[in-house]
Amino acid sequence: MSHISPTIWQFLVKWMTNFALFPPEASKIAPQMDALYFFIALVSLIGLTIVILLVVSFSILYSKERHPNAVQIEGSTLLEATWTIIPLGLFLVMFVWGALIYFRVYTPPANAMNIYVVGKQWMWKAEHEGGQHEINSLHVPTGRAVQLTMISQDVFHSFSIPAFRVKREAIPGRYTTVWFEATLPGTYHLFCTQYCGTNHSQMIGDVVVLSPEDFKQWLASSTSGASLAQDGERLFASLSCAACHNTRPDARGPSLANVYGAKLTLTSGQAITADDAYLREAILNPSQHITQGYAPIMPTYQGQVSEEGVIALVEYIKHLDSDYRVQQTTTTTDLLPEGGGKATPAGPAPAAAGKVNP
Amino acid sequence: MNYLTKENGLLSWLLTGDHKRIAILYLISITFFFFIGGALAGLIRLELLTPQSDLMATDTYNKVFTMHGVIMIFLFLVPSVPATLGNFFIPMMLGAKDLALPRINLLSWYLYVLGGILVIYTMVSGGVDTGWTFTTPLSTHYVNTNVLSTGMAVFIAGFSSIFTGLNFIVTIHKMRAPGMTWFRMPLFVWAHYAASILMVLGTPVLAIAVVLLALERTIGIGVFDPVKGGDPLLFQHLFWFYSHPAVYIMILPGMGVISEVISTFSRKRVFGYTAVAFSSVAIAVFGFFVWAHHMFIMGISNYAVLVFSLLTMLVAVPSAIKIFNWTFTLYKGSITFETPMLYAFGFMGLFTIGGMTGVFLGTSGTDIHLTETYFIVAHFHFVMVGGMLMAFLAGIHFWWPKMTGRMYPEKISQMAAVVTFIGFNLTFFPQFILGTLGMPRRYAAYPPEFQILNVFSTAGATILGVGYLLPVLYLVWSLKYGEIAGDNPWQATGLEWQTQSPPLTENFTELPIMDHEAYDYEWLENQKTKEVASAG
Numbered sequence: 001m002s003h004i005s006p007t008i009w010q011f012l013v014k015w016m017t018n019f020a021l022f023p024p025e026a027s028k029i030a031p032q033m034d035a036l037y038f039f040i041a042l043v044s045l046i047g048l049t050i051v052i053l054l055v056v057s058f059s060i061l062y063s064k065e066r067h068p069n070a071v072q073i074e075g076s077t078l079l080e081a082t083w084t085i086i087p088l089g090l091f092l093v094m095f096v097w098g099a100l101i102y103f104r105v106y107t108p109p110a111n112a113m114n115i116y117v118v119g120k121q122w123m124w125k126a127e128h129e130g131g132q133h134e135i136n137s138l139h140v141p142t143g144r145a146v147q148l149t150m151i152s153q154d155v156f157h158s159f160s161i162p163a164f165r166v167k168r169e170a171i172p173g174r175y176t177t178v179w180f181e182a183t184l185p186g187t188y189h190l191f192c193t194q195y196c197g198t199n200h201s202q203m204i205g206d207v208v209v210l211s212p213e214d215f216k217q218w219l220a221s222s223t224s225g226a227s228l229a230q231d232g233e234r235l236f237a238s239l240s241c242a243a244c245h246n247t248r249p250d251a252r253g254p255s256l257a258n259v260y261g262a263k264l265t266l267t268s269g270q271a272i273t274a275d276d277a278y279l280r281e282a283i284l285n286p287s288q289h290i291t292q293g294y295a296p297i298m299p300t301y302q303g304q305v306s307e308e309g310v311i312a313l314v315e316y317i318k319h320l321d322s323d324y325r326v327q328q329t330t331t332t333t334d335l336l337p338e339g340g341g342k343a344t345p346a347g348p349a350p351a352a353a354g355k356v357n358p
Numbered sequence: 359m360n361y362l363t364k365e366n367g368l369l370s371w372l373l374t375g376d377h378k379r380i381a382i383l384y385l386i387s388i389t390f391f392f393f394i395g396g397a398l399a400g401l402i403r404l405e406l407l408t409p410q411s412d413l414m415a416t417d418t419y420n421k422v423f424t425m426h427g428v429i430m431i432f433l434f435l436v437p438s439v440p441a442t443l444g445n446f447f448i449p450m451m452l453g454a455k456d457l458a459l460p461r462i463n464l465l466s467w468y469l470y471v472l473g474g475i476l477v478i479y480t481m482v483s484g485g486v487d488t489g490w491t492f493t494t495p496l497s498t499h500y501v502n503t504n505v506l507s508t509g510m511a512v513f514i515a516g517f518s519s520i521f522t523g524l525n526f527i528v529t530i531h532k533m534r535a536p537g538m539t540w541f542r543m544p545l546f547v548w549a550h551y552a553a554s555i556l557m558v559l560g561t562p563v564l565a566i567a568v569v570l571l572a573l574e575r576t577i578g579i580g581v582f583d584p585v586k587g588g589d590p591l592l593f594q595h596l597f598w599f600y601s602h603p604a605v606y607i608m609i610l611p612g613m614g615v616i617s618e619v620i621s622t623f624s625r626k627r628v629f630g631y632t633a634v635a636f637s638s639v640a641i642a643v644f645g646f647f648v649w650a651h652h653m654f655i656m657g658i659s660n661y662a663v664l665v666f667s668l669l670t671m672l673v674a675v676p677s678a679i680k681i682f683n684w685t686f687t688l689y690k691g692s693i694t695f696e697t698p699m700l701y702a703f704g705f706m707g708l709f710t711i712g713g714m715t716g717v718f719l720g721t722s723g724t725d726i727h728l729t730e731t732y733f734i735v736a737h738f739h740f741v742m743v744g745g746m747l748m749a750f751l752a753g754i755h756f757w758w759p760k761m762t763g764r765m766y767p768e769k770i771s772q773m774a775a776v777v778t779f780i781g782f783n784l785t786f787f788p789q790f791i792l793g794t795l796g797m798p799r800r801y802a803a804y805p806p807e808f809q810i811l812n813v814f815s816t817a818g819a820t821i822l823g824v825g826y827l828l829p830v831l832y833l834v835w836s837l838k839y840g841e842i843a844g845d846n847p848w849q850a851t852g853l854e855w856q857t858q859s860p861p862l863t864e865n866f867t868e869l870p871i872m873d874h875e876a877y878d879y880e881w882l883e884n885q886k887t888k889e890v891a892s893a894g
Contacts, residue, residue, distance in 0.1 A: 019810055023795050037724050037794075044714035047678075051685055051710050055703060058688035059695075062624070070879065071690040075630030075683075083682040084675060091671035094721045099664055101723030106660060121500070155496040156590065158655065158730055162796025165727040169656045171591070172495060173584020176657035189805065193730035193798040195489045197496055198417050201801035285587070302585060 026184040026209060027164035029105055034165070036097050043090055105166055108179035112147035115140075116228070116311045119150065119157035119170035122199035124190065127311060130219055131227040136205030138190060139222075140182050141215035147179040149276060153307045158194035161207050169194055175277050182209040232316025235309055239301070253298065254291045260318040265292045279314045360763070360860040375460035376863055380467050381446035382761070387467075388434050388442065389830070391474060395429035396826060398422050403785075403819040406812045411802035419802035420487035421503070425477075427490030428508060432515045433474055435742055436604065439611035440557075441470070441522055443753045444550045446761060448526060450854035450861065451544050453535025453870040458528040459521075466521035473515030480504045480511065489800060491601070494582040494593040498574040505575060509568045516561045516568075519607070523557030526550050535853070537872035541635070544852050544876050545628055548635040549614030552642035556603045556610075560646070564600035567593060591656060598649035606645040609709075609741060610638055612749030613680060616702050619752050620684050622850040623699040624691030627877040630683045637676035637683075644673040654725045663722050670720030677713050681706060696848075697771040701752035704779045708744025712737060715790065733793025739786045751778070751829065758833065759843030763860045766836045770828065778825030784818025851882050 004012075025031050061067065115138070116127040126134040140146045150159055150170040159178070160167040163186075168178035192203035210218055226234070236242060244253030259274050267290045272278055282289040283305065286298035305313070361378045371379055401422050405413040414422070445463065449456050457463050480486055486508045488497040497505050530551050534543070571593065573579045580586030582593045621628045628634055650658060650666040684706060693699070715737040719725050728734065758766050788811040797808050804812070846855040857866050874881040 020795060020807060021791055033723055033727055036721065037718070037727075040714075040718050040721060040724065044711070044717070047714060048707070048710050051681060052707065054685045055688065055706060058685070058691070059693055059703075062688060062691045062693050064692045064694050067690070067692050070625040070692040072627055072879065073629060073686075073690060074627065075633065076686075079686065080630050080633050080679065080683070084679055087678040088671075088675050091674055091717060094717060095668055095671045098721030098723035098725070099667060102654070102663060102667075102726065103660060105723070105726055155500055156493055156656075160730065160796065160798065162727065162731075167655050167726050167730065171657060173590065174657065189796060191796065191798045195420075195491075195493065195496070195800040197487070197500055198420065200420070201411065201416060201798075201803045204805075288587075 023162045024184065024186070024188070025163070025165075026182055026186060026188055027161075027166065028181040028183055029101070030163070030165045030183075032104070033101055036094070036101060039097070040094055043094075047087075105180075106168075106178060108147040108177055109145045112145035112179050114147045114149055116308075116315075117148050117150040117159060117170065118153055118307045118311070119159065119192065119196075119203075120153035120307075121155065121197055122192070122203040124157075124159065124192070124203065124205055125308065127228055127308065128219070129228050129315065131224045131231065132219060132222040133224055134222075136190070136203075137208060138205070139208045139210060139215065139218050140180075141210055141212045142182050142185060143212060145179055145181045147177055149311075150176050150178070151280075151307050151311075155196045156194045157192045157196050157203065160191045160193040161188060162191070163188035163207070167193060175280065185209045185211055185214075228312055228315040229319050230316075232312035232314070235305070235312055236316055239305070241313075244298070252295070254294055256317050256320050258321060260320075266290060267292050267294075267296070276314050279317055280310050283310055283313060359862065360858065361863045362762075362860050364863050373464075375456065375464060377445050377449050377457045377460065377463055378761075378861065378863075380463050381442050383467050384437060384441040384445060384470070387471060387474065388437055391429050391433040391477075392826075395426055395434055396823065398426035398429070400819065400823060402426060403816040405802060406804070407816045409804050409806045409809050409812075414802075416802040417487060418485075420489075420800070421485035423800060424487050424489050425481055425485060428486075428512070429477060430742075431490055431604070431608075432512050433470070433477060435608040435746055436515075436519055437470060437522070438608070438746065438750050439615060439753060440526070440550060440553060440607075441466075441518075443615065443750075443757060444526065444546075444611055445522070447757060447852075447854050448529060448547055448550060449533065450857070450865050451547055451852050452529065452533055452538055453853050453866065453872060454529065454533035455864050455866070457525045458533055459525050462521050463525055466518040466525070469514050469518035469521070473511045473518060476507050476511035476514065480507045483507070491597065492568075492571060492593075494571065494574065494590050497571060498582060506572055509572050513565050513568045516565050519557050520561045523554035523561075526554040527558065530554075535870050535872055539872075541632065542872050542874075542876050544614075545617035545631065545634050545638070546611075546614035546852075549610045549617070549638045552638040553607050553610040555642050556607045556645060560600045560603040560607070563596055564604075567596035567600070570596070591653070591658065594653050594656060595650070598652045599646075602649040602652065603642075603645045605738070605741070606641050608746050610641060612705070612746040612753075613638065615749045615753035615756070616684060616705050618850070618852065619698045619702040619756050620687050621877045622756070622848050623696060623702075624688050624693045625849075625879050626687055626691040627875070627879070628683065629686040629689070630679075631876065633679055634683050637679045640676040641673060644669060644676070648673055648720075651720055651725070654722055655729060667720060667722040667725075671717070674713060674717055674720065677709075681710055681713075695772075696755075696768060697766070697775050698752040698756035700772055700775040701748045701755065701778075704775065704782075705745055705748040705752065708740050708748060708779075708782065712740030712742075712745055715740065727796075728793055730798060731793035732789040732797045732799055735799050736786045736789035736793060739789070744782055744786065748778070751775070754829070754833070756848070757854075758836070759847045760854060760859045760861070762837055762840070763843055764836045764840030765843045765847065766829075766840060767832050770832050774825055774828035774832075777821060777828065781818050781821030781823070781825045785815050785822050786818070788812070788814040788818075849879075849882065851877050851879060856885075 118125045124136050126138045150168060152170040152172045157170040158167060159170055164180045166178050166180050168176050186209055188207045190205040190207045192200060244251060245256050247255045247257060262274050263271060264274055265271050284302045286300060287296050290296045361376055405419055484504060486503040486505055488501055488505055530547060570581055574582050581588045582590050617628050617634060648666055648670045650662055651670045654663050718728055755766055755771060792808055792811050797804055843859050845859050853870050
């Protein structure tokens, strides 16, 4: 190979070593989705081969030189029924198979570890319950179901991890979820796949899959000092939410103790379950979501709280138990780091941190 | 004396009511926009030659792909076959003198031109960078570019398409010659009938979506704004309620061309005429109920996904039927391989790939991984460029002798067809692999491991460009130097071939009477024998 110019040679080596035809399978769903992908590819290939073989052989057998006089044929109900029913049957198999996978990808298991993701022009922010914040990267452990609860601060974005075969749009104004279970430690691409303006192609990052032990270490070394719920508590205090939402009998707002997951009846008579989406709406657009028995006196917090703030508040509310008191201070940063035991009067925050490392 | 020479001067063209002249006006205008859109595609491929965003700023890149999409879809693909070949040949195939509403026909060309001028204005005054899909709230609240003029252009061009569709529907119902029953119409007419229904029913929804978008952007009415209680997904529903059927508006007329070409060059009636006719109608009907398959990952209800995925599978079936019926039309035919036939073969292969990869995307599970990547880019370019553009070129070559009275040069055209086919595959096939690897669409920069496939793609685009330039050169050349075509150089059966080339302004000297089925080659032979006998 000495006669090849070294530059070209280096170029070729670089290309060939970097060359891939298929993405790595790094999640539990990936091999399942790939099985379906190859099934459809196989059916397509067979279909295409049949069409090409027929066209080529008819073109040879019935070219004008060989076959000067065409024989007129009306059609054939039997043949036409064949090529209606067989493709239909195959498409239906793909439909059912695909739907099974689709439902799996978008139905998180109950025990999944939740990570919040906020998309904004042009970065991804990930928020772990223990208070670890990441920008344009996401650390996850292997062997553990991870649910992403996502929202966009501005335009549509889409959170795509090709190696996991999962993707979900992050949309302004509502939470969307997706989940996966990583299987193979490594660093994989994270892309924004919904066009979102100027730096769309820079809204990329790394998904770092770690073994459970490494992940534990990473969590410990990346803590911001306060768990997400503790951040929420601080915000709760600084927005004076507790002035109305407290556990006193004369409180002007409903107590938020154990409200998460509870069934509520609104003044409109509508019965709802207080989930993340409801809590978010109730903070940003309260007049539409008043619990029965309370006056519509809550002001909107639209524009005053960022999506990350809302997430912290929701996370805080999630962990409120029967008798909560709010630390009336904004200096919660000097509280003990996560896992350090019961340090705040509110109590729930360490529980939140504890949830990350069961 | 013919429609070209009857009157002279620019005004005789600009004020014409003759469907054939309007078709020529359209042909010139859409070719102009095709090459602008094509040049933009060239810029995209050049930028993607290297992983870095180095040829132009990302904002410029975003504008370039947006304008490429807007121009190719609204100013080329939607009007391509219907406004040129449909306009020219639907009346002739039905044995009519003109379309039912000649002045509306001219109006629709003027609206098209107005839309085109607005697009050019948009480009020279700074462009627009929303993508051709105008996703809210990006288009309403976040970009500072010319969204309104582009929206206006799309709105106006939309009415051009509504009027064309309306005209075709009325003409097909009311202007058929004696004996021209519905099931004696050429399949080209059936395909246009189906496409026209989509144009008339679907395009107004696009107009509504664009108006709401403009109101949202200018006075903030809030229908798409979650802060004001609106829903950005509503825009997606409205937009795709048109834009998915629009795919069938684009491809159905092309399928009509393929039916004519394959029948003519295998000298056989189209296998299962009725099935092919009804499959066009089935595509039009089902085509209206699959739009949400563009939204599988946007957080719509899982059960909605189930329904739309199932309906998407159903719409794939009539396309499969067509492919197999065309294939069996060849069976026991007497086949020749002139340029239109080569393009038709290209169409069949590429459309089959385009259609089958659509099934990957209609299957909800695999859609999660493949959507919004280069897989989807490759898929719709296989359908739109590999399918529709091949069909358009097949049709242009097929009817060129009738439209101009001159033959195109056969050898070089066959070569151009082969070049186009090779260039096309080299450009777009690697993109399926890129998409499977996860490369997102609309990226000005990409990770370096995707480079080799992008280099293939750019190299292919260069070849494809040559393939598209060649026909312009030799077709223009043939206007003066091409052989005289004669009335029916292909010995085709359609009524348009039974009159002189180029046709008279009134198309026929006497009202034709349709006394035989479509694609009746025996009738054609008998006609010839009779003529020889009467001449002798």
